[in-house]
Amino acid sequence: MVSKILKVTLACLIIIFIGCKEDKPKTELKSTGDAALDQLNQLISKDTTDKTLYFERAKIFYANNYFDGAINDLESAIKLDSLQPEYYHLLSDAYMDYSKSKDGLLTIEKCTKLFPERIPSLLKLAETQLILKQYENSLATTSRILTINENTAEAYFMMGMNLRSVSDLERAKVAFIKATEIDPDLVDAWIILGQIYEDEKDPKALDYYDAAINVDRQNPSTWHSKAYYLQNNDRISEALSIYRQINIIDKNYLDAYLNAGILHLSLDSIPQAYEQFDIMIKVKPQFYLSHYYRGIANEMLGRIDQAKVDYETSLKLNGNFVKAKDALEALAAKASEPN
Structure with missing residues (x-):
């Protein structure tokens, strides 16, 4: 809401210019740097009764992890119209x-009582309870x-998610299979079925994947x-081929570079590993983690100074990362050893 600045005028001027209407000073909201948010702020300042404006602004607040603002706006929207389920969601x-x-639970419970x-x-509600x-x-x-x-x-x-959580895996599999029978496009159900069968060492897992x-x-x-x-079944070359395919689909999918790099390390293909971590x-x-693993590759390639920089950068980015700290200490210990 915009706070109004009232201009104080002298009584004598009011008397002198009684027949004239004085313009009120205009106040402008400070820009947030987000054009959509700035526009909503301006619109809400002019009309505090439009529920959709509060909802749209709440979505922006939520997307930016400003939960206080999102909650306040959603409560305002619900006061204006309590029969919009997406507000409660x-x-x-x-x-x-x-x-x-x-x-969170009370809010969605209230929604299901209304609808x-x-x-x-x-x-x-089922998801929240899970x-x-x-x-x-x-x-x-x-x-x-x-x-x-x-x-x-x-x-x-x-249902399958709940049964899996309580380790009732046979019934969980039945539930997930039923879900895919009704909706064959339910990707997550296929993946979870694969994971369950993989945990059971059943090669049928590959069919579900x-x-x-x-x-x-197109989903990485x-x-x-x-x-x-x-990868977990020692079919390394096939795994590497798929990781390359993933990064054709999505060049920003970090896990593919990470896993491919780790596999190259295990194969002593250090230059190839370095390339993945560098990307x-x-x-x-x-x-x-990128800097840490590139540090490992640099160290294995004999580039100790560069490895040290990588480990230091990794630790700077995550001060609690013990492996980077240990790697630096190991480098220091080696450096202090007599030739």
Whole structure:
């Protein structure tokens, strides 16, 4: 809200110019540097009764982790119109991300009381209960959804997530498979099925990872799941090939460079490992692991001074990273050894 600055005028001037209307000084809101936010601030300053303006501004606040602002705006929007479920959804998210889980749960519970058969809101409730490890309550909510619509794939997916969390893996697999039967495009269900079978050392895992890729070939995470499976099963060349494919799809996908670099280290292909870690640094200079692993590659290539700089940079970016500290101490110990 904009605070109004009132200009004090002398009484004599009011008397003299009684027939004239004095212009009120105009106040301008300070720019935030975000054009969309600046526009919303101006609009809200002129009209405090438009619920959609508060909601739109809350979305910007939430995206920028300004949870107090998001919560305040959403509460204002709800006061103006309490029958918009998406307001409650975002308010619940803001509370949850702000470590106010009780308020987050109460908010989405209130939403489902207002809209008792609205499936997206019930799914949101089940998800919130799952996050809070209220597995029985979350399962009860998924059952409630299925009584409304027995073909809700997301409800079976949420059921599988709960059952997996309590280690009821056989029933979890049934739930995830049912979810994919209803909605074959449910990528996460295919990936999780792959993970469950991989944990059981069942090669069927690869079939599920391939199914995920077939659903969304432009999604790096589907390829990553398969590559990681191959990596863990000593199919290194195949894994490296997929990591290269991932970075064709998304050149900013850091995990592909990281895993490929680590695999090259394991193969003693140090120049190739260095190249992967160096690309990581160019993509995201503030990522401490990139510098640490490039330091390892530099050290193995005999470039001790460069390795030291990399370890120091890694530690500067993450002061609690013990491995970088240990690496620096090891370099210092080697340097102090007699020739």
